Each structure stands twice: as C-alpha cells, then as structure tokens.
Amino acid sequence: MEYKNCEAHELIRLFIHTDKLHRNLVEQRMSNLNIHRSQHMMLRSISAFSEPPTQKEICEKLSISAATAAVTLKKLEASGFITKVTFEGDARCNKVSITKNGEDILKKGKEIIKEIDDSSIKGLTEEELEIFSNCLIKMQNNLKENGAVFTHGSICCNKERNKDK
Numbered sequence: 001m002e003y004k005n006c007e008a009h010e011l012i013r014l015f016i017h018t019d020k021l022h023r024n025l026v027e028q029r030m031s032n033l034n035i036h037r038s039q040h041m042m043l044r045s046i047s048a049f050s051e052p053p054t055q056k057e058i059c060e061k062l063s064i065s066a067a068t069a070a071v072t073l074k075k076l077e078a079s080g081f082i083t084k085v086t087f088e089g090d091a092r093c094n095k096v097s098i099t100k101n102g103e104d105i106l107k108k109g110k111e112i113i114k115e116i117d118d119s120s121i122k123g124l125t126e127e128e129l130e131i132f133s134n135c136l137i138k139m140q141n142n143l144k145e146n147g148a149v150f151t152h153g154s155i156c157c158n159k160e161r162n163k164d165k
Helices: 005-031 037-047 055-062 066-078 100-120 126-145
Strands: 082-087 090-098
Touching: 005 037, 005 100, 037 055, 037 066, 037 090, 037 100, 055 066, 055 090, 066 082, 090 100
Parallel strands: none
Antiparallel strands: 082 090
C-alpha cells in the first residue's frame, strides 16, 4: 500500500512524539529515584555481564565513547550505585561492580519502566500488539537497508523476527 508523503510523514512524527512522551515519563519517574534514565541504562548494561565489566566493555556494549561512559560512571560512583576496582596487572583498567544500592535502584527502575510500558499499551489487543510489532520490525529493517545502524543492540522481544540486528 502506498501512502502519500504527508501521511507517511505524519505517521512517523506521531511515532517519534510517542517515543518522546515515553522517554520523558521515564526520566520524570526516574528523577524520583535521583537517577537519570541514561544512568539506569548503564546499570542495566553492567548487570547483563556475567562478571564485572571493564569500562571499555561497557562502551562497546552501549556503543558510546569512553568520555561519555566516564562521566556517567563517575556520577553512578558518586551516588554509591557502583564501585570501580583496579584490574590486576593494569592500573589503567577498572572493573565496574554494582553495589547493593545500585541493585536496589536497578530493581526500582525496572519496575518503573514496566509500569510505564504496561500503561502505554493498555487497551491494545494481542492482535494489535502483534501487528504493531511486525510494523516496527519492518520499519527497522527498511531503515537498516538505507544504512541506519542501531547502536545499543537489538531490543526486539523476538530476536528471530528482527533480521540483521
């Protein structure tokens, strides 16, 4: 089905606006925990490693610069959410661990995000969610075919459906 350019533009604008509303609400609710959304994302990333990661490994996982990671890690450390331990044999290399306070904030943040996600799809049927999911995957694949790169890994709930992550 072909859409007129203005209709396609309006659909994309609506999608982007919805994403911004979601981000803003997450940021607002996270601020009640004295943490920013990006800091919570980094905590989630750190928690996904089987062993405490290095700053370099975190940068690679999140596709961010060392400087960006350093600033966020410094804030997380100052808040008591992580600790950095010098790696044996290399004083320039730190392993990053989540503290008990960090684990608590991580859990509370996940609960906030789940609540927001659940409320954002309230009233949608399983069929509507399946269609929506399929549409988003097709849009992602179209963008990738045009050279777009997703820098934070695949977030699709069914990875088999999201070709060429």
